[in-house]
Amino acid sequence: MAAILAAFWFLLLSDSLSAQKVGREWFTSTQYGFELKYPDNWDLIPPRESAEDEGVIFTASGRELYIRIGNQTGSIKPHLLILRLEDDNDVVTRDEGAGTGGLSGRIKRESNRPAIQDVLERMARMLPGQSELRDFKEDKEESRKIKKIEAKREEFSAFTGNFDVSYTAWTIPMEDYDVCLLFSIPTQHYKKWSKTFDACAKTFRFVEREAIPELKAGIRASYEDKLAYYEAKMASQPGWQVVEVPSHRYLILTSSEDRKFLKELVPRLENSRNLFETDFPPSRVIDHVSIVVVCKDQEEFMDYAGVGSNVGGFFVPSTTELVLYDAKNQDRNWTWVVVSHEAFHQYCHFLFDESEAHRWFDEGTGDYYGMFEFRGKKAIAQKSMGGISRLSTLKDQLRRAEKDPSSWTPLAKLIRMNHPEWQSKHHYPQSWGIIYMLRQGMLGKVSKKYWEKEWADIIPNYVHTLHTGFLEAYKEVEEDRKKQAAAQGKELSEEDLRINRFDLSQDEKDKIWKKAIAASWGQVDILDFEDRWKQYILKGIR
Numbered sequence: 001m002a003a004i005l006a007a008f009w010f011l012l013l014s015d016s017l018s019a020q021k022v023g024r025e026w027f028t029s030t031q032y033g034f035e036l037k038y039p040d041n042w043d044l045i046p047p048r049e050s051a052e053d054e055g056v057i058f059t060a061s062g063r064e065l066y067i068r069i070g071n072q073t074g075s076i077k078p079h080l081l082i083l084r085l086e087d088d089n090d091v092v093t094r095d096e097g098a099g100t101g102g103l104s105g106r107i108k109r110e111s112n113r114p115a116i117q118d119v120l121e122r123m124a125r126m127l128p129g130q131s132e133l134r135d136f137k138e139d140k141e142e143s144r145k146i147k148k149i150e151a152k153r154e155e156f157s158a159f160t161g162n163f164d165v166s167y168t169a170w171t172i173p174m175e176d177y178d179v180c181l182l183f184s185i186p187t188q189h190y191k192k193w194s195k196t197f198d199a200c201a202k203t204f205r206f207v208e209r210e211a212i213p214e215l216k217a218g219i220r221a222s223y224e225d226k227l228a229y230y231e232a233k234m235a236s237q238p239g240w241q242v243v244e245v246p247s248h249r250y251l252i253l254t255s256s257e258d259r260k261f262l263k264e265l266v267p268r269l270e271n272s273r274n275l276f277e278t279d280f281p282p283s284r285v286i287d288h289v290s291i292v293v294v295c296k297d298q299e300e301f302m303d304y305a306g307v308g309s310n311v312g313g314f315f316v317p318s319t320t321e322l323v324l325y326d327a328k329n330q331d332r333n334w335t336w337v338v339v340s341h342e343a344f345h346q347y348c349h350f351l352f353d354e355s356e357a358h359r360w361f362d363e364g365t366g367d368y369y370g371m372f373e374f375r376g377k378k379a380i381a382q383k384s385m386g387g388i389s390r391l392s393t394l395k396d397q398l399r400r401a402e403k404d405p406s407s408w409t410p411l412a413k414l415i416r417m418n419h420p421e422w423q424s425k426h427h428y429p430q431s432w433g434i435i436y437m438l439r440q441g442m443l444g445k446v447s448k449k450y451w452e453k454e455w456a457d458i459i460p461n462y463v464h465t466l467h468t469g470f471l472e473a474y475k476e477v478e479e480d481r482k483k484q485a486a487a488q489g490k491e492l493s494e495e496d497l498r499i500n501r502f503d504l505s506q507d508e509k510d511k512i513w514k515k516a517i518a519a520s521w522g523q524v525d526i527l528d529f530e531d532r533w534k535q536y537i538l539k540g541i542r
Contacts, residue, residue, distance in 0.1 A: 020192060022199045027082075029236045032057055033209035034172075034179060038080055038200055039193075045304050046237045046253070048293075049319045051126060055119070057082040057179070058237070061303050067186045069162045076129050076163070077303070078185040078193065080200075083123060086177035087113040116169045116180050120156060124167070127184055128306060132161040139166075146172070146204050153198075157187060166190040170201040179204075219320050223248040223289045230291070249273060254294040256326050265294065265339065271374040272340040276347045278379075279439075280463070286350045291321040301325035313338035315345040317354065322346055333386035341370035352463070354500035355470035358513060359422035360415050361462065364431030368439060371432075381440065383541060394429035394537055411530040415521055418510075433537050435459075450536035455524060462520035469512035474499040 023040035038044070038060045047056040059082070064075040117138065124130050140155040149172060156167040164187035171180045181204070183197040212232035215221045221229070227242065230251060234240045243252035245266055252269075256262060269292065295301035302309065305323055312334055313324030322342050327334040344366045348357070367390055373380045383391040401408035409417075411434070414427055422431075440446050442456045477499050485492050501509065 020196045022196060022203065025238060026203075027058065027060075027236070027238070028207060029057060030207060030210040031212050031233075031236065032084065032177075032179065033174065033206055035205060035207050036181070036200060037203040039078075039196055042080070043300060043303070044238055044240075045300065046233070046240060048304065048316075048323075049321070050316075054123070054126075055084045055086070056123070056126070057084050059303075065186060065189050067163050067188060074162070076186055078183070078189070079127050080197075081123060081127075081180075081182040081184070083116075083119070083180040083182060084177050085114050085116065085119065085171070085180055113178055116154065116171055116182065120167065120169070120182070121158075123182065124158070124165075124184060126306060128302070129162070130158075130160050130165060130184070133158045133165075134161070135159045144170075146170075146202050149204070149206075151201075151204075153201075163187070168194060168197045168201075170198075170204070172204060174206075220288065223251070226251055226289050226291070245269060247273070248289065250290050250292050252292045252294055255296040255300060256294055257296070258326065258328070261326055261328070261332075265335075268336055268339050268374065269343060271379065272343045272369060272372070273347065275369065275372065275379045276344060276351075280347075280351055282351055286347075288320065288350055290346055291319070293321055293323045295323075295325040297329055298325050298327065313342050315342045315349070317349055320346065320349065331386055331388070333388055337367075337370035337385050337388055339370075340372060341366035344369050352467045353471060353474070355467055355512075356501045356509060357466055358415060358517075359417065359419055360427065360431040360434060361459075363422075363428060364433075364435035367428055367432040368435040381436070383436075390429045390432040391537070391541065394433045397429060398534055398538060411533070412521075412526045416513075416517060434533070436541075437533055437536055446536065447540060450532045450540050452524070452529075455529065458520045458524065461523070462516050465519040466512060466516040469515055470501065470504075473504055473508055473512060477503050 021040045022037050023042065024037070026035050026037055027044060028035035039062055042060045042062045045059045045061060047059060051059075060080040062078040064077050067074050067076055121133060121136055124133055136156065136158045138154060138156050140153075142153050144151050144153045151173075152171045154169045154171070156169065158165055158167075166185060166187045168183040169180055171178050181201050183193075183200075185193050185197075213225065213228040215225060215229050217225065227244070230242050230253060234242050234253065239257075240253060240255050243254055243262055243266070245252065247270055250269055252262070252265070254262065293304070295304055298309065301307075301313075301324070302311075305311070305314070307314075312327070313322065315322055322339075324335065324338045324342065326332065327338075345362060348362065368381070371382045371385050371388075371390070373382050373385075383389060397408065409425065409427060409430065411430075414422070414430055415434075417427075437446060437450070438455065438459055441451045442459070478497055481492060481496060485496075
């Protein structure tokens with residue numbers, strides 16, 4: 001026991017003393033008019049669009065620090081958030097001689113601009129391990145100067161539920177917003193790092209501001225506008241770059257410098273999209289340019305996305321971006337699976353006008369495409385990708401169900417599950433198996449021993465009824481809004497008339513789902529299908 005404790009404290013001490021200095025690299029933001037140095041060997045991470053909307057300019061994270069949590073040993077990273085604190089109603093005056101990016105002397109203002117105290121809890125909860133913060137308090141506040149720039153330095157502390165955390169905040173007033181440098185670190189490491197944080201803050205200086213290209217059309221902007229915008233943004237993010245895709249259907253933002261990986265990634269995206277359009281032909285041209293964020297490794301992905309190690313990637317409907325990482329340190333096949341799986345969700349978002357399907361369909365189909373192998377122009381459905389296999393897991397589940405029927409979810413129940421019900425047991429293998437047989441059967445690749453020709457209509461009927469149901473519901477919402485606006489003498493904007501699934505109640509969605517199931521699965525003998533499907537999975541797949 002003594003040896004274990006000694007080893008723990010050695011790790012704790014050595015980790016605390018490592019790299020406690022200001023780095024040589026500058027983070028320069030001409031968009032916001034300042035630059036500063038950050039701690040040595042820390043990684044710069046561009047904020048997600050949702051975080052940027054909340055006022056995050058950029059983030060940085062250090063190496064993991066060992067901490068004591070009760071009788072256990074844990075680790076957590078220190079972080080730097082650079083925040084923009086602004087208010088549209090600011091009225092600011094300044095003395096002559098002010099700097100180009102902000103104010104070089106004392107600022108005189110009347111402002112409703114928020115202070116860091118107003119947003120600290122909300123911002124800190126974005127950081128890993130700090131979602132359950134409580135007992136916030138301000139420990140210190142003082143006026144300071146960075147050369148001739150007036151600033152305010154504050155210290156705060158809180159409890160995460162597992163460990164104490166401390167913050168140093170430096171707030172610098174600028175013309176149309178304040179910039180706040182918020183350092184976060186477990187309290188047991190705070191004293192050893194606070195001088196480094198202050199030293200970084202003291203490198204802050206103004207630079208000439210340069211406007212970056214605007215995305216006036218937002219996420220619906222053209223390829224050219226998005227390319228110009230993101231190239232300008234990535235120019236201030238050391239280590240990140242924009243990678244173009246020949247079809248102009250995607251733009252890749254990545255920190256990976258592995259040229260071979262990127263050379264394989266682009267055709268994987270393109271071939272997957274081509275396959276989707278073959279299997280689910282769009283009724284109109286989909287010209288949306290999708291952003292794909294690719295982190296260089298899992299660690300950076302977890303920092304960027306704020307997720308755990310069990311997440312391989314995801315699609316964000318509100319911004320239409322894909323977020324994933326290069327799993328080179330685990331198994332790169334996971335990256336290829338995730339690319340195609342999440343790209344299918346992204347494609348369906350536009351194909352079906354932002355409608356919402358049952359999980360057996362969208363996750364099962366995502367997994368089906370995730371296992372595809374592309375050889376030139378050939379797209380080949382596989383049962384596994386490297387060591388990743390839904391088939392082997394599904395076979396194990398079926399064999400276990402023979403001994404313990406309660407471990408199995410009957411298909412009649414599975415296909416009707418709402419999202420929380422499906423997610424509670426992660427029915428990925430079963431859903432993949434359903435889609436695999438249906439898709440292969442539609443292609444004539446399933447023996448008649450396991451297949452009935454009318455089953456080829458299940459997916460088309462489901463998709464058509466689902467999509468039509470949502471479009472009809474959207475139309476009802478639109479007409480209702482128009483009537484209300486007319487009664488109030490108001491005009492509706494284009495945005496007011498942009499309807500999607502979030503404008504529908506759960507009851508309305510349930511009715512659509514019920515009709516889609518009736519039009520597809522309701523036309524077949526589900527018990528016969530399940531029995532023959534099980535035999536196909538166990539014996540019929542080669």
